Amino acid sequence: SRSSAASVCIRDSMGNIQFNYYKKQKNKMARVEGEDMDSLGIEPAAFEALEKEFQEVLSELAGDQSLERFRREYEKLHMALKASHENEKRLLRRCKELNGDIVGNAAKVQTALKLTQEDSHTIALLKNEVDKTYKMLEPVSYTHLTLPTIYSVQISVVAVSLKKK
DSSP, X not given: OOOOTTOSEEEOTTSOEEEOOOHHHHHHHHTOTTOOGXXXXXOHHHHHHHHHHHHHHHXXXXXXXXXXXXXXXXXXXXXXXXXXXXXXXXXXXXXXXXXXXXXHHHHHHHHHHHHHHHHHHHHHHHHHHHHHHHHHHTTSOTTSOOHHHHHHHHHHHHHHHHHHO
């Protein structure tokens, strides 16, 4: 009797076929939270062992006509396992890509938030400068100032405040 944690089926001491659904990988998938993506799924070595075992079981079943129906079903299950394994690898690659995108976008969001905070600070400073300008102009009689002159003074104050940075 072989007892491999990654084996699909084994024969017990009486020669009966027993199925053992790769407990090691099932337990590994249950611990997905917080794990590295590379550690997920069936390891290549374990999958190769499954392939080898599949061939061994098929060769054992080939000579026995009473197990022909079982052999066909076993082949179907094995094909489904292979397809599932390929889909799993494809999905894990896609998860890695999406994880990379998320990390990249998170950095962009952080940069945007920093720029927004800096812009808010700049806007507040400029508002203060404009308020100072209005306070300086209040004592002056507006009758002799034209609107373009007032705008010119405001633009000059804003330009000076931008140069200070």
